[in-house]
Amino acid sequence: MRLSKSAASLAALTLLLSLTACTATGGADDASVGTGASAGLGAEADALLASYDIQAPASATELIDQLQAQPLAERPDGLMASVRVDELLLSSGDGEVSLPLPEDEFRLSIAPYLTDTHECFYHSLTTCVGELGNTDLHVTITDDANAQVLVDSDITTFENGFFDVTLPTGLDITVIIDDGERSVELPLGTRAEDPTCVTTAQLS
Template sequence: MPHTRTRTALAGVLTLATLALAGCSADDRADGRSPAATSDAGAAGAVGSATSADAVLAPYGLDGLEAVQVVDALEATPLAERPADLTASVRPREVVLDSPAGTATLPLPDDAFYLSLAPYVSATHPCAQHSLTTCRGELGGAEVALTVVDDATGKTLVDDTRTAADNGFVGLWLPRDRELTVRVQVDGRAASTQVTTSDDADTCLTTLQLT
Protein backbone atom coordinates (compact mmCIF):
# COMPACT_ATOMS: atom_id res chain seq x y z
CA MET A 1 0.00 0.00 0.00
CA PRO A 2 2.75 2.58 0.77
CA HIS A 3 4.34 1.74 -2.60
CA THR A 4 1.05 2.36 -4.41
CA ARG A 5 0.47 5.65 -2.60
CA THR A 6 4.00 6.81 -3.36
CA ARG A 7 3.60 6.05 -7.08
CA THR A 8 0.31 7.93 -7.08
CA ALA A 9 1.93 10.93 -5.41
CA LEU A 10 4.84 10.89 -7.84
CA ALA A 11 2.44 10.96 -10.79
CA GLY A 12 1.55 14.49 -9.78
CA VAL A 13 5.12 15.70 -9.47
CA LEU A 14 5.35 17.22 -12.94
CA THR A 15 2.28 19.36 -12.37
CA LEU A 16 3.36 20.35 -8.86
CA ALA A 17 7.07 20.90 -9.46
CA THR A 18 6.80 24.53 -10.51
CA LEU A 19 4.55 25.37 -7.57
CA ALA A 20 6.79 23.44 -5.21
CA LEU A 21 9.91 25.31 -6.23
CA ALA A 22 8.22 28.63 -5.52
CA GLY A 23 5.87 27.44 -2.82
CA CYS A 24 7.45 28.55 0.45
CA SER A 25 8.28 32.12 0.95
CA ALA A 26 3.82 21.33 25.63
CA ASP A 27 5.43 19.61 28.34
CA ASP A 28 7.93 17.86 26.10
CA ARG A 29 5.98 16.24 23.30
CA ALA A 30 7.65 12.86 23.04
CA ASP A 31 5.66 11.75 19.99
CA GLY A 32 5.74 14.80 17.71
CA ARG A 33 1.97 15.26 17.84
CA SER A 34 0.07 18.41 18.75
CA PRO A 35 0.55 19.81 22.24
CA ALA A 36 -2.69 20.32 24.16
CA ALA A 37 -4.51 23.30 22.71
CA THR A 38 -5.36 24.41 26.23
CA SER A 39 -1.76 24.66 27.44
CA ASP A 40 -1.23 27.71 29.66
CA ALA A 41 1.32 29.31 27.33
CA GLY A 42 -0.79 28.85 24.23
CA ALA A 43 -3.99 30.03 25.88
CA ALA A 44 -2.37 33.13 27.34
CA GLY A 45 -0.83 34.08 24.00
CA ALA A 46 -4.06 33.57 22.10
CA VAL A 47 -5.93 35.96 24.39
CA GLY A 48 -3.37 38.69 23.80
CA SER A 49 -3.77 38.66 20.00
CA ALA A 50 -7.26 37.23 19.59
CA THR A 51 -8.96 40.29 18.10
CA SER A 52 -6.59 40.94 15.20
CA ALA A 53 -5.99 37.27 14.50
CA ASP A 54 -9.71 36.54 14.53
CA ALA A 55 -10.32 39.31 11.99
CA VAL A 56 -7.81 37.67 9.64
CA LEU A 57 -9.02 34.11 10.24
CA ALA A 58 -12.79 34.63 10.37
CA PRO A 59 -13.38 34.35 6.59
CA TYR A 60 -11.83 30.87 6.68
CA GLY A 61 -13.74 29.58 9.69
CA LEU A 62 -10.62 29.54 11.87
CA ASP A 63 -11.41 32.42 14.20
CA GLY A 64 -11.36 31.61 17.91
CA LEU A 65 -8.66 28.98 17.49
CA GLU A 66 -5.26 29.00 19.16
CA ALA A 67 -2.04 28.84 17.16
CA VAL A 68 -1.61 25.08 17.52
CA GLN A 69 -5.14 24.46 16.27
CA VAL A 70 -4.69 26.80 13.31
CA VAL A 71 -1.42 25.09 12.33
CA ASP A 72 -2.91 21.60 12.51
CA ALA A 73 -6.09 22.58 10.67
CA LEU A 74 -4.33 24.29 7.76
CA GLU A 75 -1.67 21.58 7.42
CA ALA A 76 -4.40 18.93 7.13
CA THR A 77 -6.54 20.87 4.62
CA PRO A 78 -6.64 19.30 1.12
CA LEU A 79 -4.80 21.37 -1.48
CA ALA A 80 -7.96 22.08 -3.45
CA GLU A 81 -9.55 23.62 -0.35
CA ARG A 82 -6.66 25.79 0.83
CA PRO A 83 -7.48 29.50 0.78
CA ALA A 84 -5.63 31.26 -2.02
CA ASP A 85 -5.70 34.66 -0.31
CA LEU A 86 -4.38 33.59 3.11
CA THR A 87 -0.75 33.04 3.96
CA ALA A 88 0.24 31.48 7.27
CA SER A 89 3.97 31.29 7.90
CA VAL A 90 5.20 29.25 10.87
CA ARG A 91 8.12 30.86 12.67
CA PRO A 92 9.92 29.38 15.68
CA ARG A 93 7.82 31.42 18.14
CA GLU A 94 4.72 32.49 16.22
CA VAL A 95 2.49 32.06 13.20
CA VAL A 96 2.37 35.10 10.92
CA LEU A 97 -1.01 35.49 9.20
CA ASP A 98 -1.72 37.68 6.21
CA SER A 99 -4.97 38.10 4.23
CA PRO A 100 -7.02 40.86 2.62
CA ALA A 101 -8.29 41.64 6.13
CA GLY A 102 -4.80 42.47 7.38
CA THR A 103 -1.78 40.96 9.11
CA ALA A 104 -1.65 39.36 12.55
CA THR A 105 0.40 36.95 14.61
CA LEU A 106 -0.46 34.07 16.92
CA PRO A 107 2.18 33.01 19.48
CA LEU A 108 3.12 29.37 19.74
CA PRO A 109 3.34 27.64 23.14
CA ASP A 110 6.57 28.26 25.05
CA ASP A 111 7.38 24.56 25.19
CA ALA A 112 6.55 23.43 21.66
CA PHE A 113 8.42 23.83 18.35
CA TYR A 114 6.73 23.03 15.04
CA LEU A 115 8.76 21.33 12.31
CA SER A 116 7.14 20.38 9.03
CA LEU A 117 9.09 18.01 6.79
CA ALA A 118 8.60 16.86 3.21
CA PRO A 119 10.65 13.82 2.12
CA TYR A 120 11.21 13.62 -1.62
CA VAL A 121 12.63 11.43 -4.36
CA SER A 122 13.19 13.80 -7.30
CA ALA A 123 11.61 17.24 -6.71
CA THR A 124 11.87 19.66 -3.80
CA HIS A 125 12.19 23.38 -3.08
CA PRO A 126 14.25 25.55 -0.72
CA CYS A 127 12.36 26.47 2.42
CA ALA A 128 13.21 27.95 5.82
CA GLN A 129 9.92 29.08 7.36
CA HIS A 130 7.05 26.74 6.56
CA SER A 131 4.02 28.17 4.78
CA LEU A 132 0.86 26.30 5.72
CA THR A 133 -1.00 27.47 2.64
CA THR A 134 1.57 27.46 -0.18
CA CYS A 135 4.34 24.92 0.55
CA ARG A 136 3.99 21.75 -1.51
CA GLY A 137 6.04 18.58 -1.33
CA GLU A 138 6.34 15.64 -3.67
CA LEU A 139 4.79 12.77 -1.73
CA GLY A 140 1.32 13.78 -0.64
CA GLY A 141 -0.51 10.88 0.99
CA ALA A 142 2.60 8.71 1.37
CA GLU A 143 3.12 6.59 4.48
CA VAL A 144 6.19 7.97 6.23
CA ALA A 145 8.00 6.02 8.95
CA LEU A 146 9.57 8.53 11.33
CA THR A 147 12.08 8.46 14.14
CA VAL A 148 13.35 11.49 16.03
CA VAL A 149 16.17 11.07 18.54
CA ASP A 150 17.47 13.62 21.06
CA ASP A 151 21.18 13.84 20.31
CA ALA A 152 22.10 14.86 23.87
CA THR A 153 20.30 12.07 25.69
CA GLY A 154 19.85 9.39 23.04
CA LYS A 155 16.15 9.31 23.87
CA THR A 156 13.77 8.48 21.04
CA LEU A 157 11.11 11.19 20.94
CA VAL A 158 9.20 9.93 17.90
CA ASP A 159 8.91 6.39 16.55
CA ASP A 160 5.81 6.30 14.41
CA THR A 161 4.34 6.04 10.93
CA ARG A 162 2.39 9.04 9.67
CA THR A 163 0.49 9.75 6.49
CA ALA A 164 1.83 12.84 4.72
CA ALA A 165 -0.80 15.52 4.24
CA ASP A 166 -2.09 16.38 0.80
CA ASN A 167 0.65 19.02 0.54
CA GLY A 168 3.33 16.35 1.01
CA PHE A 169 4.35 17.48 4.51
CA VAL A 170 4.35 15.78 7.89
CA GLY A 171 4.12 18.11 10.88
CA LEU A 172 5.89 17.40 14.17
CA TRP A 173 5.46 19.15 17.51
CA LEU A 174 8.82 18.85 19.27
CA PRO A 175 10.40 20.13 22.48
CA ARG A 176 12.27 23.41 22.17
CA ASP A 177 15.99 24.02 22.37
CA ARG A 178 17.10 20.55 21.38
CA GLU A 179 19.49 19.07 18.85
CA LEU A 180 17.77 16.15 17.14
CA THR A 181 18.35 13.53 14.48
CA VAL A 182 15.39 12.97 12.16
CA ARG A 183 15.12 9.81 10.07
CA VAL A 184 12.38 9.06 7.53
CA GLN A 185 11.59 6.02 5.43
CA VAL A 186 9.12 5.77 2.54
CA ASP A 187 8.60 2.64 0.47
CA GLY A 188 12.02 1.23 1.35
CA ARG A 189 13.90 4.47 0.72
CA ALA A 190 15.38 6.41 3.65
CA ALA A 191 16.95 9.74 4.58
CA SER A 192 18.18 11.36 7.77
CA THR A 193 19.48 14.72 8.98
CA GLN A 194 20.18 16.71 12.13
CA VAL A 195 17.97 19.64 13.13
CA THR A 196 17.66 22.07 16.01
CA THR A 197 14.56 23.53 17.64
CA SER A 198 16.03 26.82 18.78
CA ASP A 199 14.59 30.28 18.23
CA ASP A 200 16.64 30.76 15.06
CA ALA A 201 15.93 27.31 13.59
CA ASP A 202 14.06 26.51 10.39
CA THR A 203 10.50 25.27 10.69
CA CYS A 204 10.52 23.75 7.20
CA LEU A 205 12.61 20.70 6.23
CA THR A 206 12.75 19.93 2.50
CA THR A 207 16.23 18.38 2.15
CA LEU A 208 15.37 14.78 3.02
CA GLN A 209 16.05 13.07 -0.30
CA LEU A 210 15.05 9.43 -0.16
CA THR A 211 17.61 6.96 -1.51
Protein backbone atom coordinates in the same frame (compact mmCIF):
# COMPACT_ATOMS: atom_id res chain seq x y z
CA MET B 1 22.20 9.80 3.44
CA ARG B 2 23.49 11.87 6.38
CA LEU B 3 24.41 15.55 6.28
CA SER B 4 26.93 16.97 8.74
CA LYS B 5 25.52 19.28 11.41
CA SER B 6 27.87 22.06 10.29
CA ALA B 7 26.67 21.79 6.70
CA ALA B 8 23.05 21.75 7.82
CA SER B 9 23.58 24.83 10.00
CA LEU B 10 25.33 26.73 7.18
CA ALA B 11 22.53 25.89 4.76
CA ALA B 12 19.91 27.00 7.27
CA LEU B 13 21.65 30.33 7.90
CA THR B 14 21.99 30.94 4.14
CA LEU B 15 18.31 30.30 3.56
CA LEU B 16 17.33 32.49 6.51
CA LEU B 17 18.81 35.53 4.77
CA SER B 18 16.50 35.16 1.80
CA LEU B 19 13.45 33.13 2.83
CA THR B 20 10.59 33.68 5.20
CA ALA B 21 8.28 30.97 3.86
CA CYS B 22 8.38 28.47 1.05
CA THR B 23 6.41 28.87 -2.14
CA ALA B 24 4.55 26.17 -3.99
CA THR B 25 6.46 24.21 -6.63
CA GLY B 26 5.02 21.21 -7.17
CA GLY B 27 -5.24 13.30 6.05
CA ALA B 28 -2.22 12.82 8.29
CA ASP B 29 -1.01 11.77 11.69
CA ASP B 30 0.75 14.38 13.90
CA ALA B 31 3.43 12.68 15.97
CA SER B 32 3.82 15.12 18.84
CA VAL B 33 5.58 15.70 22.11
CA GLY B 34 4.11 18.41 24.35
CA THR B 35 0.86 20.29 24.88
CA GLY B 36 -1.17 22.93 23.05
CA ALA B 37 -1.20 26.72 23.12
CA SER B 38 -3.37 28.95 25.24
CA ALA B 39 -6.91 29.52 24.02
CA GLY B 40 -8.10 32.54 22.05
CA LEU B 41 -6.94 34.09 18.78
CA GLY B 42 -8.27 37.61 19.29
CA ALA B 43 -10.67 39.81 17.33
CA GLU B 44 -8.15 40.83 14.65
CA ALA B 45 -7.17 37.26 13.81
CA ASP B 46 -10.78 36.07 13.96
CA ALA B 47 -11.83 38.80 11.52
CA LEU B 48 -8.97 38.03 9.13
CA LEU B 49 -9.85 34.34 9.09
CA ALA B 50 -13.55 35.09 8.73
CA SER B 51 -12.81 37.04 5.55
CA TYR B 52 -11.64 33.70 4.09
CA ASP B 53 -14.61 31.78 5.51
CA ILE B 54 -12.37 30.09 8.09
CA GLN B 55 -13.81 29.62 11.55
CA ALA B 56 -11.14 30.49 14.10
CA PRO B 57 -10.24 27.64 16.47
CA ALA B 58 -9.34 28.08 20.12
CA SER B 59 -5.56 28.32 19.69
CA ALA B 60 -2.78 29.02 17.22
CA THR B 61 -1.61 25.41 17.35
CA GLU B 62 -5.11 24.23 16.44
CA LEU B 63 -5.12 26.67 13.52
CA ILE B 64 -1.81 25.21 12.31
CA ASP B 65 -3.33 21.72 12.44
CA GLN B 66 -6.43 22.93 10.60
CA LEU B 67 -4.59 24.70 7.77
CA GLN B 68 -1.95 21.99 7.40
CA ALA B 69 -4.58 19.30 6.89
CA GLN B 70 -6.63 21.39 4.45
CA PRO B 71 -7.00 19.87 0.96
CA LEU B 72 -4.96 21.76 -1.63
CA ALA B 73 -8.07 22.64 -3.64
CA GLU B 74 -9.54 24.36 -0.57
CA ARG B 75 -6.54 26.51 0.31
CA PRO B 76 -7.53 30.16 0.81
CA ASP B 77 -6.14 32.26 -2.04
CA GLY B 78 -4.39 35.35 -0.69
CA LEU B 79 -3.96 34.26 2.92
CA MET B 80 -0.42 33.67 4.14
CA ALA B 81 0.18 31.67 7.31
CA SER B 82 3.87 31.40 8.20
CA VAL B 83 5.02 29.17 11.07
CA ARG B 84 7.90 30.78 12.95
CA VAL B 85 9.66 29.38 16.01
CA ASP B 86 7.63 31.44 18.50
CA GLU B 87 4.67 32.72 16.49
CA LEU B 88 2.25 32.07 13.67
CA LEU B 89 2.10 35.04 11.29
CA LEU B 90 -1.15 35.58 9.40
CA SER B 91 -1.16 38.12 6.60
CA SER B 92 -3.40 39.29 3.79
CA GLY B 93 -2.64 42.33 1.70
CA ASP B 94 -1.26 45.00 4.05
CA GLY B 95 -2.60 43.40 7.24
CA GLU B 96 -0.57 41.09 9.49
CA VAL B 97 -1.46 39.36 12.76
CA SER B 98 1.00 37.60 15.06
CA LEU B 99 -0.26 34.70 17.16
CA PRO B 100 2.12 33.47 19.89
CA LEU B 101 3.08 29.80 20.06
CA PRO B 102 4.10 27.94 23.24
CA GLU B 103 7.62 28.95 24.30
CA ASP B 104 8.69 25.41 25.14
CA GLU B 105 7.53 23.83 21.87
CA PHE B 106 9.01 23.72 18.38
CA ARG B 107 6.71 22.97 15.46
CA LEU B 108 8.62 21.22 12.66
CA SER B 109 7.20 20.47 9.20
CA ILE B 110 9.13 18.08 6.94
CA ALA B 111 8.49 17.24 3.27
CA PRO B 112 10.41 14.13 2.18
CA TYR B 113 11.00 13.82 -1.55
CA LEU B 114 12.42 11.60 -4.28
CA THR B 115 13.22 14.00 -7.14
CA ASP B 116 11.43 17.36 -6.74
CA THR B 117 11.68 19.82 -3.85
CA HIS B 118 11.88 23.54 -3.14
CA GLU B 119 13.75 25.86 -0.78
CA CYS B 120 12.11 26.75 2.50
CA PHE B 121 12.95 28.03 5.97
CA TYR B 122 9.66 29.04 7.64
CA HIS B 123 6.81 26.74 6.74
CA SER B 124 3.89 28.30 4.89
CA LEU B 125 0.64 26.54 5.65
CA THR B 126 -1.09 28.02 2.61
CA THR B 127 1.55 27.79 -0.16
CA CYS B 128 4.09 25.04 0.60
CA VAL B 129 3.69 21.87 -1.48
CA GLY B 130 5.93 18.81 -1.26
CA GLU B 131 6.29 15.93 -3.69
CA LEU B 132 4.96 13.03 -1.61
CA GLY B 133 1.40 13.76 -0.58
CA ASN B 134 -0.63 11.09 1.23
CA THR B 135 2.45 8.86 1.59
CA ASP B 136 2.99 6.33 4.39
CA LEU B 137 6.30 6.69 6.25
CA HIS B 138 8.01 5.65 9.47
CA VAL B 139 9.63 8.48 11.42
CA THR B 140 12.13 8.21 14.25
CA ILE B 141 13.45 11.29 16.06
CA THR B 142 16.18 11.07 18.70
CA ASP B 143 17.58 13.67 21.10
CA ASP B 144 21.32 13.69 20.34
CA ALA B 145 22.27 14.72 23.88
CA ASN B 146 20.95 11.61 25.63
CA ALA B 147 19.80 9.26 22.82
CA GLN B 148 16.19 9.58 24.03
CA VAL B 149 13.69 8.59 21.36
CA LEU B 150 11.18 11.43 21.05
CA VAL B 151 9.16 10.06 18.13
CA ASP B 152 8.90 6.52 16.75
CA SER B 153 5.73 6.45 14.66
CA ASP B 154 4.11 5.41 11.41
CA ILE B 155 2.71 8.55 9.81
CA THR B 156 1.01 9.60 6.59
CA THR B 157 1.93 12.89 4.96
CA PHE B 158 -0.74 15.50 4.40
CA GLU B 159 -1.98 16.16 0.88
CA ASN B 160 0.58 18.98 0.72
CA GLY B 161 3.43 16.45 1.12
CA PHE B 162 4.42 17.44 4.67
CA PHE B 163 4.17 15.81 8.06
CA ASP B 164 4.40 17.65 11.39
CA VAL B 165 6.06 16.96 14.71
CA THR B 166 5.94 19.07 17.85
CA LEU B 167 9.12 18.84 19.91
CA PRO B 168 10.76 20.46 22.93
CA THR B 169 12.85 23.52 22.15
CA GLY B 170 16.63 23.77 22.54
CA LEU B 171 17.61 20.37 21.14
CA ASP B 172 19.93 18.86 18.56
CA ILE B 173 18.03 15.97 17.00
CA THR B 174 18.47 13.21 14.45
CA VAL B 175 15.50 12.49 12.19
CA ILE B 176 15.25 9.21 10.27
CA ILE B 177 12.50 8.83 7.67
CA ASP B 178 11.81 5.47 5.99
CA ASP B 179 9.24 4.59 3.31
CA GLY B 180 9.96 0.85 3.44
CA GLU B 181 12.37 0.94 0.51
CA ARG B 182 14.33 4.16 0.95
CA SER B 183 15.40 6.27 3.88
CA VAL B 184 17.08 9.52 4.87
CA GLU B 185 18.82 10.64 8.06
CA LEU B 186 18.94 14.34 8.92
CA PRO B 187 20.68 16.30 11.69
CA LEU B 188 18.31 19.08 12.75
CA GLY B 189 17.67 21.42 15.68
CA THR B 190 14.83 23.01 17.62
CA ARG B 191 16.35 26.37 18.51
CA ALA B 192 15.44 29.95 17.58
CA GLU B 193 17.82 29.92 14.60
CA ASP B 194 16.54 26.61 13.19
CA PRO B 195 14.06 26.22 10.33
CA THR B 196 10.46 25.21 10.90
CA CYS B 197 10.31 23.89 7.33
CA VAL B 198 12.62 21.11 6.09
CA THR B 199 12.57 20.22 2.39
CA THR B 200 16.04 18.60 2.16
CA ALA B 201 14.91 15.08 3.16
CA GLN B 202 15.64 13.13 -0.03
CA LEU B 203 14.79 9.45 0.28
CA SER B 204 17.40 7.22 -1.33
